Amino acid sequence: MNRWIDTHSHILPAVDDGSVSMEQTKNMLKIAHEEGIIVLIATPHYGVGCLNTDVEVLKKKLEQVRQEAKQIDENFRIELGNELYYDDEIIEHLRKKKALTLAGTRYVLVEFNKEDEYQNIKTGLHRLLIHGYLPILAHVERYDCLYDNLDRIDELIRLGAYMQMNISSITGKLTDRETRNCKKLMDYGMIHLVCTDSHSDYKRAPRMKEGLSRIKRRYGDQVLHQILIENTRKLINNQHI
Numbered sequence: 001m002n003r004w005i006d007t008h009s010h011i012l013p014a015v016d017d018g019s020v021s022m023e024q025t026k027n028m029l030k031i032a033h034e035e036g037i038i039v040l041i042a043t044p045h046y047g048v049g050c051l052n053t054d055v056e057v058l059k060k061k062l063e064q065v066r067q068e069a070k071q072i073d074e075n076f077r078i079e080l081g082n083e084l085y086y087d088d089e090i091i092e093h094l095r096k097k098k099a100l101t102l103a104g105t106r107y108v109l110v111e112f113n114k115e116d117e118y119q120n121i122k123t124g125l126h127r128l129l130i131h132g133y134l135p136i137l138a139h140v141e142r143y144d145c146l147y148d149n150l151d152r153i154d155e156l157i158r159l160g161a162y163m164q165m166n167i168s169s170i171t172g173k174l175t176d177r178e179t180r181n182c183k184k185l186m187d188y189g190m191i192h193l194v195c196t197d198s199h200s201d202y203k204r205a206p207r208m209k210e211g212l213s214r215i216k217r218r219y220g221d222q223v224l225h226q227i228l229i230e231n232t233r234k235l236i237n238n239q240h241i
């Protein structure tokens, strides 16, 4: 059985709009493990000027969640990061380690306003790159300025950014705009990472199986292996994807 690495989740209890309690976190861990996830990066939201949970508090919660994960499986590994809401000052926050990269690597998970202009997204990703970070654009399928615009996404990839898609977007109906967009991006090989972006144990639970079998059916084992095994392993080992 393959084991997956999920690099985007809101599983830490009561730190953002994700899990509301340790009880819910435990349920999410159980679901994630049943779905085949063996490494999971907790990525609570972080925004400049927002009420962010202090890193020390996050680390304490992480330890508690790690203990719970160990009860399920000795090898179940939980790491820490943030989902950064882009702001020019975010680089300073990363430098000061107030905001976190993914699992201590150079990779940063970054989101923008859904309605942001293309130039802002491009400049933001570029700024992260020139400061030595490897930016992963969170849920690329959501941005209006990138919708149905493969040239722009291609430009961002050439710049050095990585594209992340939510697995829930691939299991939707083709009448759904994000699902259609995802299909196109997958067709053109423009997705580097597929994650759960889980927020709870019910509505946005850490489910992988259905989406993965769809990827396998549509694109084959090789693509599945590349995105879900090779790329995620490189990320966690701080190597270039």
Ligand SMILES: [Fe+2]
Pocket: 008, 009, 010, 083, 138, 197
């Ligand atoms: Fe998220």
